[in-house]
Amino acid sequence: MRQAKEPSSAGAVLGWLALTALAPGAAHLRAGWRRTGLALISCYVVGLLALLAFALTTDNLVGTLIERMTTIIVSAAVLGVTWFAVIVHSFIVLRPGRLPQGGQIVTGTLAGLLAVAVVLPFGVVTQYVWTLQSTVNDIFQETPSDAPPSDAAAVERPEDPWAGRQRVNILLLGGDADDNRIGVRTDSMNLASVDVKTGNTVLFSLPRNLENVRFRPGTPMAQHFPNGFRLPPDPGGGRSDLLNSVWEYADAHPEIFGGKQHQGPRVLMDTIGYTLGVKVDWYALVNMWGFARLIDAIGGITITVEKDVVFGKYNEGLVKAGTRKLKGADAMWYARSRTFSDDYTRMRRQRCVLGALLTQADPATVLARFNRIALATKELIRTDIPRGMLKNLVPLALKVKNAKVTSVQFVPPLISTGYPDWEKIRTVAAKAIRDSGETKPPVAATASASPSPKKTAAAKRAGQNPAKGITDGCDGSF
Structure with a gap:
C-alpha cells in the first residue's frame, strides 16, 4: 500500500x-x-x-x-x-x-x-x-526510370554517394514560363560546381544570347546541327537559336530524338556540360516569378542598387538607386530588366540577387517563416534530383553556406557571344574549378614589391582573373 x-x-x-x-x-x-x-x-x-x-x-x-x-x-x-x-x-x-x-x-x-x-x-x-x-x-521524384546508371547507383550506394567524384555539378536555371507563352526559355543559366568535401563552389554564368552553340559530338542535336545551333531569323528579326532556346527547341522537335518527348532538360544539361567541359549531374529550373514569392517569404532581401533600374512595357516601373530591402517583385525586376541596359549587366544583377539570398536566408529566418518558404518553394522548382540523394545534398548545401563561393561570368570582353571561343571557355572553367579546390589561401604580395617585366607581360596576356566572389561588386562599386 x-x-x-x-x-x-x-x-x-x-x-x-x-x-x-x-x-x-x-x-x-x-x-x-x-x-x-x-x-x-x-x-x-x-x-x-x-x-x-x-x-x-x-x-x-x-x-x-x-x-x-x-x-x-x-x-x-x-x-x-x-x-x-x-x-x-x-x-x-x-x-x-x-x-x-x-x-x-x-x-x-x-x-x-x-x-x-x-x-x-x-x-x-x-x-x-x-x-x-x-x-x-x-x-523531388523517386529515382527516374531513365536516370543515368551513375545517378541510380549513387542513390543505392550510401557508403559512397558521389561515386568517387570530387565535385557535383548542378545546373540552376531561371525560366520564363508563362500562361501566355508556349514552352520554356531559360533566360538565366548558372552551373554550380561544388566540391563535395569542402563545399567550395564556382558559379558559372552563361549568357542567354550565346550564338552558334555546339552540341556534344554523336548526339542527335549535333547530327542535326553539325555546324552549331543556327536557324533562320524570326519574322520579327529576332533569333530563336540562342542558348536560351535550346530547351524549348528540343521539346518542340521530338522527331530529332526518334519521337522521344520532353528532351529539353537533358539536351540543355548535356550542352552546357559540353560547353564548360564538365558533367552536369542534375538541374533545377526556377520559375522567375515564383522566385519573387520565395524572396517575399523570407521577408525581402537587402540590395545595393547602383543606379535607377527602369522596367515595364511603358517604362512605368522604377527600382530606385540606393541600399534598401526589396520585396520579391522589385528584386525580380532588378534582376531581369534590360531597359536602358543589356544582358551582361542583367547577369551581374542576377548574381547579386543570388548572393543576397544565399547570405541573408539565415537559419533563424528560415525557421520563423518556414511554412511560407515551403509553400513558395513548392510552386517554384522543377528538378530531376532524385529524392534519395537529398540525404547527401542537404548537408552539402549547408557546407556551401559557409564555404568559398566564386563566380565566373562568360560575357564580353572575356568572350564574344556571337563568335565564342569554346576552347577558352573550357580552359577558364577548368582553372576556376582547380582554384576553387585549393584549400590554402593565396600568399599576399608585400606592398613594396613591384612585379617584374616578365610577370607584368604574362598578366596582360592572361587577362584579369575572371573568377570573383559571388557578391563582389554588389555594394555598388562596379
Whole structure:
C-alpha cells in the first residue's frame, strides 16, 4: 500500500509539476508511486542517452533526419501525447483535492496550461516536418526510370554517394514560363560546381544570347546541327537559336530524338556540360516569378542598387538607386530588366540577387517563416534530383553556406557571344574549378614589391582573373 506524501500547498504542487515537465516521474516519486516514477525516469534517461548516441555516431545526421521524416513525425506525435498524459496523471497523483478551493482552481488552471505547453514543441516539430515532407515529395521524384546508371547507383550506394567524384555539378536555371507563352526559355543559366568535401563552389554564368552553340559530338542535336545551333531569323528579326532556346527547341522537335518527348532538360544539361567541359549531374529550373514569392517569404532581401533600374512595357516601373530591402517583385525586376541596359549587366544583377539570398536566408529566418518558404518553394522548382540523394545534398548545401563561393561570368570582353571561343571557355572553367579546390589561401604580395617585366607581360596576356566572389561588386562599386 502506497504511503501518500501529498504536497501541502499550491506552490508545492505546481513546483513538482514543473519539475515533472523536465523530468517525467518526479511527481510520482514525491506522491509515493515509486515503481511508476522510477519507470518513467528510466525511460526518459534511456531515451536521452539513445538520442545522444544517435547524434554522436551518425556521420550524416542532417541527411539521415531528412531520410527518416515519417519516423520523426510519428515519434513527435506519440511523445507529445505521452508527455501530456504524464502531466495530467502527475497532477492527479499529487491529490490537489486536499488543497483549499482557491488553491484547487489555481493549480488546476496552471496544470492545464502546463500540459498544453509541453505538447506545443512536439506539435511544432510534427507540423514543420510534415510540411517539409510534403514539399520534398512534391518537388523531388523517386529515382527516374531513365536516370543515368551513375545517378541510380549513387542513390543505392550510401557508403559512397558521389561515386568517387570530387565535385557535383548542378545546373540552376531561371525560366520564363508563362500562361501566355508556349514552352520554356531559360533566360538565366548558372552551373554550380561544388566540391563535395569542402563545399567550395564556382558559379558559372552563361549568357542567354550565346550564338552558334555546339552540341556534344554523336548526339542527335549535333547530327542535326553539325555546324552549331543556327536557324533562320524570326519574322520579327529576332533569333530563336540562342542558348536560351535550346530547351524549348528540343521539346518542340521530338522527331530529332526518334519521337522521344520532353528532351529539353537533358539536351540543355548535356550542352552546357559540353560547353564548360564538365558533367552536369542534375538541374533545377526556377520559375522567375515564383522566385519573387520565395524572396517575399523570407521577408525581402537587402540590395545595393547602383543606379535607377527602369522596367515595364511603358517604362512605368522604377527600382530606385540606393541600399534598401526589396520585396520579391522589385528584386525580380532588378534582376531581369534590360531597359536602358543589356544582358551582361542583367547577369551581374542576377548574381547579386543570388548572393543576397544565399547570405541573408539565415537559419533563424528560415525557421520563423518556414511554412511560407515551403509553400513558395513548392510552386517554384522543377528538378530531376532524385529524392534519395537529398540525404547527401542537404548537408552539402549547408557546407556551401559557409564555404568559398566564386563566380565566373562568360560575357564580353572575356568572350564574344556571337563568335565564342569554346576552347577558352573550357580552359577558364577548368582553372576556376582547380582554384576553387585549393584549400590554402593565396600568399599576399608585400606592398613594396613591384612585379617584374616578365610577370607584368604574362598578366596582360592572361587577362584579369575572371573568377570573383559571388557578391563582389554588389555594394555598388562596379
